[in-house]
Amino acid sequence: MNVNAPLKKGRKYDQVLAGAREVFLREGFEGASVDQIARDAGVSKATLYSYFPDKQALFMAVLTMECQLQSDQAMGIEILQRPVPEALYAIAHSFLEFLMSDFSVQVFRVCVAESARFPELGRAFYESGPKQVQEELATYLASDRAGRELVVEDPYMAADQFLQLCRADMLLRKIFSVEDRATPEQIDRVARETVKTFLARYARR
Known part of the structure; x- marks a missing residue:
């Protein structure tokens, strides 16, 4: 399988x-069948196979689409033009909403379950999801705008720390079904x- 092969649109x-x-979210990766996907999409199997x-x-195409939508929402131009604390809050809030969504948790479980049989699936998930988010956040932290309020020597390390702080314990509770969902107040x-923790470490004095 070549998950990076260009696809006809x-x-x-x-x-x-x-x-x-919808089918992957409802049935998981193993439970989803091409027949069911074609039915839910309202297309023939031949049409589906002409694309994938x-x-x-x-x-992977579904995952990439969702990750790009999340990135566009979290790292939009309007957000990045705000004062740094406001921008960081918007990024954290958007990231958490995506991270705690049913779709995100289902994808995480699928990629962990399938990574031994399809290691390229796990690598592709990392490239299109966690790595992309970290790189975009690192680019922002290295920008002149952020530099006016932050002192960041290693933007990639700082971005990783920020995202790890976001995950907190909520993600594990969701993954292990300890709690069904995070409330807006928790997020x-x-x-x-x-x-607050990030600024305590990186805010310019």
């Missing part, structure tokens, strides 16, 4: 992705505490 491409997203060579490639609290 057409007028039903987004329709297939939307159907696949296999279920793994389709799964807000963790986002605010993340920013």
Whole structure:
């Protein structure tokens, strides 16, 4: 399987992705069948296969789409133009909402479960998800705008620390089904505490 192979796009491409997203979320990776995805998407199997060579490639396309949407929302130009504490809070809040979503947790479980059989799936997940978020945040932390309020010698290390603070204990509780979902109040609290801790380390004095 080559999860990085270029895929042909057409007028039903987004329709297939939307159907696949719902089936993967509902059935998981193992439980999802190409037949069910085609039915939910309202396309024929031939149409589906004209876009995606296999279920793994389709799964990765859905994941990449979701990660890009999350990145666009968290790291939008309007957000990055705010004062640094406000921008960091918006980034943390958006990241947490995505991280704690049913889709994100389901994807995480799938990638862990399948990474031994399909190591390229785990690598592709890391490249399109955690690594991309860290790189975009590191770029922001290294920017002149952030530099006016922060002293960051290693932007990649600082970005990793910020994202680890965001995860807190909520993610483990969600993954292990200790709690069904994080409340808006919990997400807000963790986002605010993340920013306070990060600024205590990196704010320019």
